[in-house]
Amino acid sequence: MTKINKEKIKVVAFDADDTLWVNEPFFRSAEARFYQILEKYVDKKENGKDFTEELYANEIKNLHIFGYGAKGFMLSMIETALETTEYKIEGADIQKIINMGKEILAYKIDIYPTIEKTLKALEDKYTVICITKGDLLDQESKVARSGLGKYFKDVHVVNEKDPKTYQRILNGLEIQPEEFVMIGNSLKSDVLPVTDLGANAFFIPVEDQWALEAVDEDTIEDKKYIKLERAEEVLNYL
Ligand SMILES: [Mg+2]
Numbered sequence: 001m002t003k004i005n006k007e008k009i010k011v012v013a014f015d016a017d018d019t020l021w022v023n024e025p026f027f028r029s030a031e032a033r034f035y036q037i038l039e040k041y042v043d044k045k046e047n048g049k050d051f052t053e054e055l056y057a058n059e060i061k062n063l064h065i066f067g068y069g070a071k072g073f074m075l076s077m078i079e080t081a082l083e084t085t086e087y088k089i090e091g092a093d094i095q096k097i098i099n100m101g102k103e104i105l106a107y108k109i110d111i112y113p114t115i116e117k118t119l120k121a122l123e124d125k126y127t128v129i130c131i132t133k134g135d136l137l138d139q140e141s142k143v144a145r146s147g148l149g150k151y152f153k154d155v156h157v158v159n160e161k162d163p164k165t166y167q168r169i170l171n172g173l174e175i176q177p178e179e180f181v182m183i184g185n186s187l188k189s190d191v192l193p194v195t196d197l198g199a200n201a202f203f204i205p206v207e208d209q210w211a212l213e214a215v216d217e218d219t220i221e222d223k224k225y226i227k228l229e230r231a232e233e234v235l236n237y238l
Helices: 024-039 051-066 070-084 091-105 115-123 136-146 163-173 187-196 231-236
Strands: 011-014 127-133 154-158 180-184 200-203
Touching (some): 024 070, 024 091, 115 231, 127 136
Parallel strands (some): 011 180, 180 200
């Protein structure tokens, strides 16, 4: 079993979306309403069209241009709407899609129950930071709206969470991988790139996971992370 050598740990990092607060369900809800708008124009059953796949394909295609987050999601919804309705979608419905994007950018932050207690306990013993992927303005706004900013010595908003990004952050902190632990809901972004570097990671899965972040846990042979149900369980290890 994977162990954490807590004597060595200096920096504890948290992912933000779906680790500190609820995020993905806002995207899922917008998506459901988006499909309803499209059904006014395209009979899903008759055409055999799968809007989910169309949207997902556009999101992937646009990722390197728009980056992660609600703005890119909104633009990919608009592009998908134009394509699937063969440019027949009305301006008023485009406006509805834009409004859904704006809603996501302003949602009320719903912090997971044990987060604040956990951050309070950790900040005395470690340097606590936040590493989040996405749009700078949106991610900083969420941290501000959450009121959790005071617990983080630093908030890193990054374009991609790969080993290179984590290594750059470790270099900036002047620490070794074994002195670092990352906590997050995504195996792909928060856990595997971190354990690849030889650093520590806690995986706290959530029910709603964006398809692009989904990794089948059964395919990971050598699990070098610790899986938890709630954030406060990290206090059993740190
Ligand atoms: Mg996350």
